[in-house]
Amino acid sequence: MRAQLAAELLKLRSTRTTAGLLASMLGLVVTAVVLHGYGLSATRLETPSDQLTFLVGWGEVLGAIFAGLAGAISFTGEVRHGTIRPTLLATPRRGRVVAAKCLAGALAGLVFGVVATSVAAVTGRITLAVRGFDVALDGGDYVLFIGGGAAAGALWAVIGVGVGAIVRNQVPTIVGLLAWLLFVEGVLGDNAPGLGRFAPGALGQSLSGLQPDTLLAPALGGLLLAVYATSAVAAGTVATVRRDVE
């Protein structure tokens, strides 16, 4: 298992895919925080909750999305390029391959989450300062925000691996993940918030302390997100073990 983990980590490092995802994520985080920092009125940026949810929260949201994509691509990329065959010839015990991808993905996702939330926090502070607004967030808020972002990134990467292992085809996997996070959950949150807060994207946000009046408490949200991640991996493992490889 240690051998497979080392192999998976080298896979992540030996192409530019991971670094490219990280760079795209950073660009979007800075853009989103700056645009909202300038676009929103002063009354929307007063309380700690508002600053977390409407300004720096983009760090968590984008960190989770890109962590999920990185996790998914670690599986679907192998299917797309055919490396799944040499991978499974080297490690025919397929459950080990999926488990190693989850661990490597979780580590990468954790980095994505930390980087995205940290950069969002700094960008948010600068934007508020430039506009002459007070920063309402204290150290505890930031610890929860960045720590929760790290956990959400790790869990979302694992969800990505699981979904990728179930769907296998890269484009539908990516489109599906993005459509869910950017569209379906938005519709759910707007129209059925009682249900929407149990959706996995919202659970990731709850981990970082976003929308504290609507979403679940961070600990409960994290626990439920871990249940989602475990279920996705369990299903992905069964699918990988049972199905033939082309």
Add this chain to the structure above:
Amino acid sequence: MATVIGREPGAPGAATPAPDGAPIATVNHLTKRFGDLVAVDDVTFSLRRGTVTGFIGPNGAGKTTTLRMLLGLAEPTAGEALIFDRRYAALDEPARRVGAVLESNDFHPARSGRDHLRVLALAAEMPASRVDEALDLVALGPAARSPVKKYSLGMRQRLGLAAALLGEPDLLILDEPANGLDPVGVRWLRQYLRAFAQGGGTVLVSSHVLAEIAQTVDRVVIINRGRVIADAALDELAGRGQTLEDAYIELTEGAAS
């Protein structure tokens, strides 16, 4: 790029000193159905130590599906495919027993050939030194540090072969390995496979290029429409006054009509 491939072929790993002619892999009544299509139909043959067996047949005959089942990538509908008396997935160190190439392009285009091998060496717990040894063996040269997307088909074949040889296996299973190799590469491959078998290794090589196979193999297993229609030593075919091509055409057309 006209690179002369390689050093002298190396001897295969000598983990199991089985006697010559002992069965290394056995395929028993192997069947694979995809819905109504019977891709592989009750296929039986075995691979004997120290021999090169050619696995030939028209496109779509079931060659690759058989190899996938032998390597644990596909589950048989019926029958079994055993290597060293076990299913591939049950081998303790499969990459040290079996080296296989199924497709000529199973690489990430942005990953270097060397990193591709490093990944596999890590996964199979082989010493990192094997990576450069395998690269030397196929003479990939400085290109090994370039991304695979810059490789010609022949270079990809050599990289695939390097991956198969990484674990110094006893058994090589190669699907169309000569595809895309230049004449020098084809000749090198032929000599390599012969030397590999003489050193006690076993080879199963699929091809549809009969002329190439005829000069390389000891035995042929001919498959058509999922069924084995011949399993014979080349000598036996020659004894009947037939070239491999004669036998192949007669058998595949006979089976088709």
